[in-house]
Amino acid sequence: MRVLAAAVVLAVLSGAAAQAAGIHPGPTFTAADLGELADGLGDVLTFPNLSSAAPSGITGFEVLAAAGGPQVDTGAAWWHAVDGTTAGGFLYGQRLIVRKGLPLRLDVGVQGGKVFGESFWGGEVRWALLEGGAVSPAAALRLTYSRLAASGADADVAEAQLVVSKGFLVVTPYAGIGYRRASAGATFGDPTPVRQTADVYRWVGTVGARLTLLPVLHLVAEFRQGFEKSLFVGVGVGL
Numbered sequence: 001m002r003v004l005a006a007a008v009v010l011a012v013l014s015g016a017a018a019q020a021a022g023i024h025p026g027p028t029f030t031a032a033d034l035g036e037l038a039d040g041l042g043d044v045l046t047f048p049n050l051s052s053a054a055p056s057g058i059t060g061f062e063v064l065a066a067a068g069g070p071q072v073d074t075g076a077a078w079w080h081a082v083d084g085t086t087a088g089g090f091l092y093g094q095r096l097i098v099r100k101g102l103p104l105r106l107d108v109g110v111q112g113g114k115v116f117g118e119s120f121w122g123g124e125v126r127w128a129l130l131e132g133g134a135v136s137p138a139a140a141l142r143l144t145y146s147r148l149a150a151s152g153a154d155a156d157v158a159e160a161q162l163v164v165s166k167g168f169l170v171v172t173p174y175a176g177i178g179y180r181r182a183s184a185g186a187t188f189g190d191p192t193p194v195r196q197t198a199d200v201y202r203w204v205g206t207v208g209a210r211l212t213l214l215p216v217l218h219l220v221a222e223f224r225q226g227f228e229k230s231l232f233v234g235v236g237v238g239l
Helices: 002-018 031-045
Strands: 061-070 093-102 106-115 118-130 138-149 153-165 171-188 194-214 217-225 229-238
Touching: 031 061, 031 138, 031 153, 031 171, 031 194, 061 217, 093 118, 093 229, 153 194
Parallel strands: none
Antiparallel strands: 061 093, 061 229, 093 106, 106 118, 118 138, 138 153, 153 171, 171 194, 194 217, 217 229
């Protein structure tokens, strides 16, 4: 677990320096490639759950450093349009997530991070349908939105997700299913580049586990299936 925490912190602190900046559709880039770019960016920019479905309450607060992203087919046309790097075959973006509990079983969160050397941001609202208990699971509805405005393209991702979790001592496994819209826009084409956009819709599945080592220290890992398989890991502190 210490290795996991160290890897996350290292990726967050040094990942930006390891990546060149930008998204650069080339002269052979097509509208079909833009659709795949939108789908790929959907996996990258998505606001990962990395949490249980139980409401944190009005005293709840968490700061989480996370890294992760999708498995990459380096032969794909969309991949050749971005300045990205992989680790173990996975593209990684680094992000900082801040969450706060509110009354009425609501939690809100924001994320900010970097991928391809470009900054992105996002927001989250989560409402607990079931608070959960000693024997009953918790369930929540999440609505998330993320956006990236890069030098050569822009993209945004919106997702609605149902999450179910159940705590067992220090471990809380969770699973979710959601529906996502990913949009991307870029200027490309030969001989006269023009502005084009693409929207992609798909179902997304999530499984993960959250480990509480101390009352305020959390380690979490999450697997997602969207356009590609994605892996996210994080370490956080909070109540």
